[in-house]
Amino acid sequence: MTTETNKTTSDAPLAGRVALVTGAGTGIGRAAALRFAQRGAAVVLAGRREAELRTVANEIEMAGGRARAIPTDVSDERAIQRLVEETLVHFGRLDAAFNNAGISGTMAPIAQLSAADFDAVMGVNLRGVWLLVKAEIAAMQRLGHGGAIVNTSSFLGRAATVGTSIYxxxxxxxDAMILAIALEVGPDNIRINNVAPGAIQTPMMQGTPPAVQDALAARAALKRMGTPEDVGDVATWLCTEEARFITGQSILVDGGFTISGPR
Structure with missing residues (x-):
C-alpha cells in the first residue's frame, strides 16, 4: 500500500491542484499546460486565440485530464480579474500559475522605435504579468493554501542584442520584480520564480532563417535549439513540492547559450 501511494505521488505530484497557464495555445505555454495535466493538475488555459486554447483543452481531456479554456487579453486588468475569478468558480482553488504570455514587439535600434512600440511590449510583458501576479496572489492568500507562480522571462533580460532595448x-x-514579491508573500507559503528561455523553437522563431537557427544552435553548449518542452518542464517542476525551497529566482533554460555571451 505504501509503495502504491508513493508511486501515485511520484507520477502525479500535482494531483488535486489547479494550475493557470497564460499563452497556453502554442509553444512553451502549450507544453507546460500538457505537462501540468500529465502531473495531475486541472489546467485553466488562457490566451487571445480561443481556437488554439480549445485544441489544447481537448488534448488534455482526451488523455483523461481536466481543462478549461478561457480566452483572455492579459493586458486588460478586468479580463485578468475575470480569468482568476472564473478559475475559482469552476475549479474551487488556484495552486499554481505560469504567466507565459508575452510579445516580442518591434525589434529595431532605439532611434527607429516609438513610444507606442515601448508601451505595447511593456503593456503585455511587464504590466500584464504584474497584474496577473497581483490577482493570483490575492486568490492564493484568500484560499490560504499557499501556491507557486512562475513567469516567463528571457536570457535577454540579462543580456541583449541590437534591437532589443524594449524587450x-x-x-x-x-527578474527584479519577483525579488520584492518573493519577500512579500513568502510568509504565506507562496513562491514566485521566473524561467528565462534561450533560443527556443517556438512559433515566434518560425520566421528566423534556418541558417540563423543553425548558428544559434552552434552557440549553445548542448549544440541544439531548445524545445518548448525543455522550458515547460522546468516551469511545471517549479510548481511542485520538489522545488519547495526555491523562490525569487530567474532560472536560465538555454542549453548553455549565454555562457560565452549572447552575440
Missing part, C-alpha cells in the same frame, strides 16, 4: 528591459524588470 530586454521588459524581461529584466520581471
Amino acid at each position: 530586454s528591459a521588459s524581461k529584466a524588470a520581471l
Whole structure:
C-alpha cells in the first residue's frame, strides 16, 4: 500500500491542484499546460486565440485530464480579474500559475522605435504579468493554501542584442520584480520564480532563417535549439513540492547559450 501511494505521488505530484497557464495555445505555454495535466493538475488555459486554447483543452481531456479554456487579453486588468475569478468558480482553488504570455514587439535600434512600440511590449510583458501576479496572489492568500507562480522571462533580460532595448528591459524588470514579491508573500507559503528561455523553437522563431537557427544552435553548449518542452518542464517542476525551497529566482533554460555571451 505504501509503495502504491508513493508511486501515485511520484507520477502525479500535482494531483488535486489547479494550475493557470497564460499563452497556453502554442509553444512553451502549450507544453507546460500538457505537462501540468500529465502531473495531475486541472489546467485553466488562457490566451487571445480561443481556437488554439480549445485544441489544447481537448488534448488534455482526451488523455483523461481536466481543462478549461478561457480566452483572455492579459493586458486588460478586468479580463485578468475575470480569468482568476472564473478559475475559482469552476475549479474551487488556484495552486499554481505560469504567466507565459508575452510579445516580442518591434525589434529595431532605439532611434527607429516609438513610444507606442515601448508601451505595447511593456503593456503585455511587464504590466500584464504584474497584474496577473497581483490577482493570483490575492486568490492564493484568500484560499490560504499557499501556491507557486512562475513567469516567463528571457536570457535577454540579462543580456541583449541590437534591437532589443524594449524587450530586454521588459524581461529584466520581471527578474527584479519577483525579488520584492518573493519577500512579500513568502510568509504565506507562496513562491514566485521566473524561467528565462534561450533560443527556443517556438512559433515566434518560425520566421528566423534556418541558417540563423543553425548558428544559434552552434552557440549553445548542448549544440541544439531548445524545445518548448525543455522550458515547460522546468516551469511545471517549479510548481511542485520538489522545488519547495526555491523562490525569487530567474532560472536560465538555454542549453548553455549565454555562457560565452549572447552575440
